[in-house]
Amino acid sequence: MREERDKQKAHLRVCGECDLLQKTPELQAGQLIRCVRCQSIIEKKRYHSLDRSLALVLTGLILFFLSNMFPLLTLKAQGVEFDTNLIASSIELLRIDRPFLAILVFVTTIVVPMFSLFGMLFVFMSVKMRWHNEYVGPIFRYLHNTQVWGMLEVFLLAIMVAGVKLADLAEVIPGISLYSFFALILVLATLGSTLSPDEIWDHEREAQL
Amino acid sequence: MSTLNQCARAQGIVGCQHCHTVTKLPKDIAENQCVRCPVCHAKLESRIAHSWGKTLALVLAATFMFIPANILPIMNVTYLGTGTPDTIIAGVMKLLKAEMWPLALIVFVASFVVPIMKIVVLFGLLITVKMKSQWRPVGRTRLFQITEFVGRWSMVDIFVLAILVALVQFGNLASVDAGLGALSFAAVVVLTMFAAHTFDQRLIWDAMND
Numbered sequence: 001m002r003e004e005r006d007k008q009k010a011h012l013r014v015c016g017e018c019d020l021l022q023k024t025p026e027l028q029a030g031q032l033i034r035c036v037r038c039q040s041i042i043e044k045k046r047y048h049s050l051d052r053s054l055a056l057v058l059t060g061l062i063l064f065f066l067s068n069m070f071p072l073l074t075l076k077a078q079g080v081e082f083d084t085n086l087i088a089s090s091i092e093l094l095r096i097d098r099p100f101l102a103i104l105v106f107v108t109t110i111v112v113p114m115f116s117l118f119g120m121l122f123v124f125m126s127v128k129m130r131w132h133n134e135y136v137g138p139i140f141r142y143l144h145n146t147q148v149w150g151m152l153e154v155f156l157l158a159i160m161v162a163g164v165k166l167a168d169l170a171e172v173i174p175g176i177s178l179y180s181f182f183a184l185i186l187v188l189a190t191l192g193s194t195l196s197p198d199e200i201w202d203h204e205r206e207a208q209l
Numbered sequence: 210m211s212t213l214n215q216c217a218r219a220q221g222i223v224g225c226q227h228c229h230t231v232t233k234l235p236k237d238i239a240e241n242q243c244v245r246c247p248v249c250h251a252k253l254e255s256r257i258a259h260s261w262g263k264t265l266a267l268v269l270a271a272t273f274m275f276i277p278a279n280i281l282p283i284m285n286v287t288y289l290g291t292g293t294p295d296t297i298i299a300g301v302m303k304l305l306k307a308e309m310w311p312l313a314l315i316v317f318v319a320s321f322v323v324p325i326m327k328i329v330v331l332f333g334l335l336i337t338v339k340m341k342s343q344w345r346p347v348g349r350t351r352l353f354q355i356t357e358f359v360g361r362w363s364m365v366d367i368f369v370l371a372i373l374v375a376l377v378q379f380g381n382l383a384s385v386d387a388g389l390g391a392l393s394f395a396a397v398v399v400l401t402m403f404a405a406h407t408f409d410q411r412l413i414w415d416a417m418n419d
Contacts, residue, residue: 012211012231013224013229013231014217014222014223014224014229014231015224016224016226016229016411017350017354017410017411017414018346018350018410018411018413018414019216019217019218019224019255019411019414020214020215020216020217020414021211021212021213021214021215021216021217021220021222021224021231022213022214023213036214037214037414038346038347038350038414039347040350040354042229043229073372073376075376075377077379077382077383078379078382080379082375082376082377082378082379083376084372084375084376088375089368089371089372089374089375090371091375092371092374092375093371093374093387095374096374096386096387098387098391098392100392100395101367101370101371101387101391101392101395104367104395104399105367105368105371108364109368137228137248137249137250138249138250140227140228140249141227141228141249141250141251144227145227148357148358148360148361148402148406149361149402151361151364151368154361154362154364154365154368155368157315157319157362157365157368158364158365158366158368158369158371158372159368159372161312161315161316161365161369162369162372162373162376164309164312165304165309165312165369165373166373166376166377168307169377169383198229201228201229201230201248201249204228204248204249205228205230205248208247208248
């Protein structure tokens with residue numbers, strides 16, 4: 001009886017955008033479902049989502065640490081050099097007495113990206129290794145909520161804009177970390193297109209209901 | 210039994226916004242009681258509570274902050290002892306004069322067009338929702354999704370400022386300082402992002418349900 005009900009529940013969906021109750025078919029990898037009324041994507045299933053995402057998260061973590069270890073950009077003028085990286089740009093804002101800006105930059109370029117990488121590692125490992133614990137759901141939900149506040153790709157654009165702006169003022173030298181930072185953005189973008197969150201949620205539903 | 214292809218709220222059913230679990234709400238919930246999703250423990254709400262008012266407040270605040278963000282200088286570039294304060298538009302003009310128009314376009318779109326577009330779209334959505342307009346709900350949903358996604362790119366100016374402040378520290382020769390405009394601009398970005406977060410796009414479809 002209970003299994004019957006659960007089976008029905010799994011196929012009953014409410015569109016998150018327009019609140020329409022609908023029945024959805026079981027998805028195969030590579031397929032997606034759109035809402036019958038507002039055409040928003042309701043669910044996507046990707047190939048080997050979990051394994052690929054796990055590999056990409058590990059790569060991302062390594063690249064994130066590399067990006068923070070060495071300078072991203074160096075400016076050289078009259079024999080004096082100044083370099084910057086992610087953390088330095090928020091600390092320097094503190095130096096010129098702009099704590100609000102410093103916190104904003106720190107949260108969007110360090111805290112949220114780090115939390116999301118470690119959080120995803122924990123969630124994917126828990127699902128992959130079948131460690132049942134009550135934290136997977138809430139953590140994955142927080143990751144989804146804070147996603148828009150991770151702005152590493154915007155920062156990459158800012159590096160390029162700043163580099164071009166400074167080019168006629170002094171010599172701009174791209175740092176070693178710039179390459180790993182560039183790779184990190186590619187990895188994060190790929191991660192966004194390999195992860196199917198519903199796979200994690202289906203797993204959680206099976207474990208909890 | 211529930212009816213398919215009907216509004217879920219009218220049937221006392223709620224779909225979790227995070228994990229998409231479908232739950233039937235209990236009939237008698239007290240005023241201050243909150244129901245949580247059995248799977249991800251998120252608060253279950255058919256519509257975000259006071260979504261309209263909260264979004265309006267945040268968009269209004271963002272609109273007011275947009276004025277100082279554009280009047281006050283965003284950064285102060287000191288070069289050879291003389292400082293020149295730069296507003297957002299002045300910065301764009303400088304880039305245009307230096308014939309770096311692709312860059313000027315990026316900065317102009319990210320820090321001027323996008324915030325204005327966001328504020329206008331959110332106001333438009335608030336008005337059409339209040340009027341229970343049935344005008345192109347699919348288009349309005351899409352517009353909201355784009356607004357939600359594109360807003361973060363406005364941060365590019367703040368990040369450029371942060372990088373310049375860290376890099377250009379040659380004392381009297383050349384240095385960069387953040388102006389009050391930067392603070393107001395950051396507030397606009399944060400406020401509009403929160404506004405997009407509190408706006409419940411399901412409200413757009415409520416006029417279609419009756």
